[in-house]
Amino acid sequence: MTRPKLLAALAALAVPTMALTGCGVMGIGQPKADLQIYSARHYDLEGAFGEFQDQTGISVEFISGDDAELLERIKAEGENSPADVFMTVDAGNLWNAARQDVLAPVNSAALEEAVPEDLRDAQGRWFGLAMRARTLTYNPDKVSPKDFDQVDSYAGLADKKWKGRLCMRDATSAYTQSLVASLIDLHGYDKTLKIVEGWVANDVQIMGNDVLLLEAIDAGSCDVGINNHYYLARTLADNPDLNVKLYWASQQGAGTHVNISGAGVVASSDNPEQAQQLIEWLATTGQNPFVDGNHEYPVNPEAKPEPVIAEFGDFKRMPLNAEAYGDLNAKAIELLAAADYK
Known part of the structure; x- marks a missing residue:
């Protein structure tokens, strides 16, 4: 051309x-x-x-x-x-x-x-x-915060106790790819592959966007998901009765993934x-x-967070490694395919 x-x-x-x-x-x-x-x-x-x-x-x-x-x-x-x-x-x-x-x-x-x-x-x-923080969201009628692994909450979702209870974003989502890239940076490729394979083995439901994911948790079709925090804040602003809570991931470990x-x-x-x-x-x-x-x-x-997200409380964030998010993106896509994560 x-x-x-x-x-x-x-x-x-x-x-x-x-x-x-x-x-x-x-x-x-x-x-x-x-x-x-x-x-x-x-x-x-x-x-x-x-x-x-x-x-x-x-x-x-x-x-x-x-x-x-x-x-x-x-x-x-x-x-x-x-x-x-x-x-x-x-x-x-x-x-x-x-x-x-x-x-x-x-x-x-x-x-x-x-x-x-x-x-x-x-x-x-x-x-x-x-x-934006990408962290765990859950239905409080079915899940207690003590059920989550506080050292690595993302890896914890590979535990068999979550089989049939998870919903997450699709493999083509930049949110998914950056989260997986950050886990590769944190744990290495092989351990992260086992984590993602664990999600797949738990029959994770794949959602096309974060709003659908929150709606699924609220409706009880899955118990736990991974969301960008602001999608929950937006939905709560419109529907304060939404039956979804936020859990800050990995607070005793590396901290919550942010982008x-x-x-x-x-x-x-x-x-x-x-x-x-x-x-x-x-x-x-x-x-x-x-x-x-x-x-x-x-x-x-x-600068102070606005009132809706201020209600979520303080959290420790995972240090951001932009080079890893960019340089490891191809590896993250490769890993998701290898784990048969859709």
């Missing part, structure tokens, strides 16, 4: 451009925004970006799409790319973008202070901005200083506007 045809094909993949000024969505004929954001994150962008524009006077335009598609689009556009910031979900995706030289190093004392060391790139090419949504300055950006300013704002003043609407945890220790 020629370069012009490749660019046209990639352009067609993206969701239509959405742009904000300080007072609303840009229309035809309005001036081009100061910053162009290529975003694979789809949660409540308008509110946070609107506040940023109101406070700084910097207008923002964002193009939404799949993380891999947007990364390929930036690479194909090269030095002519209009992108200033690449925002995506999953630490492995951020690591991969940095590895492919799509993101520029940023020297920022504000970001180094606001973002914990394991949630940002050592060379300053990307920074985590929101945390991030984050961003970096695109290496070819024409506005790197303003792009850096946006990321700094999202990690500091804009932390709560950015994370609260989706019930995510702020990365900045100075």
Whole structure:
């Protein structure tokens, strides 16, 4: 395929451009925004970006799409790319973008202070901005917290006592792949294979999304699942009577698996200083506007979690290894196939 045809094909993949000024969505004929954001994150962008524009006077335009598609689009556009910031979900995706030289190093004392060391790139090419914890959820009528292994709760679900009682996400889910990659990093390939084979031997029910998983637990068709915490928070906000509880995994061991949504300055950006300013704002003043609407945890220790997830209580998180999530992703996919995990 020629370069012009490749660019046209990639352009067609993206969701239509959405742009904000300080007072609303840009229309035809309005001036081009100061910053162009290529975003694979789809949660409540308008509110946070609107506040940023109101406070700084910097207008923002964002193009939404799949993380891999947007990364390929930036690479194909090269030095002519209009992108200033690449925002995506999953630490492995951020690591991969940095590895492919799509993101520029940023020297920022504000970001180094606001973002914990394991949630940002050592060379300053990307920074985590929101945390999501992938932990155990259960039906309290059928399960007691004391039933779980507190040293490695994920491995504990391979115990035969959970046969016919588990529901989990599918093998193609980035959530599943990153969790398994983190377990490979923690335990090694062979032990993790035995863990996943144990899940399969327990006749795990595979669900297409986290909402279906929570509904299955609530309805009693399975007793235990693994969910991103914010799906439970969203569902509880709409239905406080949901019969599902959260259990913080592996609190006497490595801690609960976490992943991030984050961003970096695109290496070819024409506005790197303003792009850096946006990321700094999202990690500091804009932390709560950015994370609260989706019930995510702020990365900045100075920002407080919103009320619904505050009710979940404090937890010890597993240190995040973005390189492992990215570099071991292929191994995780291989392992899931070897274990016949669907």
